[in-house]
Amino acid sequence: MKYHGLLLTAVYLILSGCSPKPTQVIAANTSTPIPTSTATATETVTASPTVPLPTPEPVTVLAYCTLLGRDATINVASGTPIIIQWGWKALTEAQVQDYIDNAVSVVTLDGIALEGLMEDTISQSTSTGDFLVSWFSDVGILSPGMHTITYDVSWQKMISDGADTYGPGGVYETVHDECQIVVK
Numbered sequence: 001m002k003y004h005g006l007l008l009t010a011v012y013l014i015l016s017g018c019s020p021k022p023t024q025v026i027a028a029n030t031s032t033p034i035p036t037s038t039a040t041a042t043e044t045v046t047a048s049p050t051v052p053l054p055t056p057e058p059v060t061v062l063a064y065c066t067l068l069g070r071d072a073t074i075n076v077a078s079g080t081p082i083i084i085q086w087g088w089k090a091l092t093e094a095q096v097q098d099y100i101d102n103a104v105s106v107v108t109l110d111g112i113a114l115e116g117l118m119e120d121t122i123s124q125s126t127s128t129g130d131f132l133v134s135w136f137s138d139v140g141i142l143s144p145g146m147h148t149i150t151y152d153v154s155w156q157k158m159i160s161d162g163a164d165t166y167g168p169g170g171v172y173e174t175v176h177d178e179c180q181i182v183v184k
Contacts, residue, residue, distance in 0.1 A: 056080045058138070063107045063151040065179035073180045078144050082181065084114060086151060087134035089125070091162025096122050096131045098159040102167065106152045109139055144183045151177040 059076050063086035066072050076082060086107055088099040100118075107114045116135030123132050153175045155167025166172045 058083050060085050063149050064177040067177045075182050082139050084137045089130045089132045093131045096133050102156045104154045108150045110147050142183050147181045149179045
């Protein structure tokens with residue numbers, strides 16, 4: 001009913017060519033004056049405090065997807081921070097160190113090379129016993145649409161992860177994967 005009264009007041013003012021006095025407005029459905037105020041140049045308006053919205057938890061996206069048999073596309077909600085992760089695992093800590101010393105990894109997002117921060121230490125999986133190392137790149141909040149991650153690795157010399165060989169003369173001389181992040 002309040003909206004209806006304001007609409008009738010506006011129609012009345014437009015049709016009559018009048019403007020209300022700064023100190024009162026007569027509601028169209030009552031005869032009661034409604035107090036109003038007019039701001040002067042010296043008055044200031046203080047905004048009421050707002051509660052900041054919580055920042056969504058970051059989503060970790062692997063730089064390789066199809067190499068692990070996963071779908072090439074991952075969907076991420078708009079406004080969600082994204083961390084891109086890649087890494088290496090092997091049967092021994094020395095094999096992981098060989099990777100660190102000899103791999104040339106290039107990870108890109110939309111054609112731009114990412115800088116990855118390596119975890120402080122090589123860790124051991126409690127479930128498999130494998131040794132692992134990971135790199136992370138915080139890419140922040142991406143714009144809506146499709147974004148492409150490429151993952152390319154070559155090696156300066158042949159190394160092993162305890163199951164296969166990688167690099168010059170190895171079973172896998174290079175590794176490549178391409179994945180998409182769709183921000184909705």
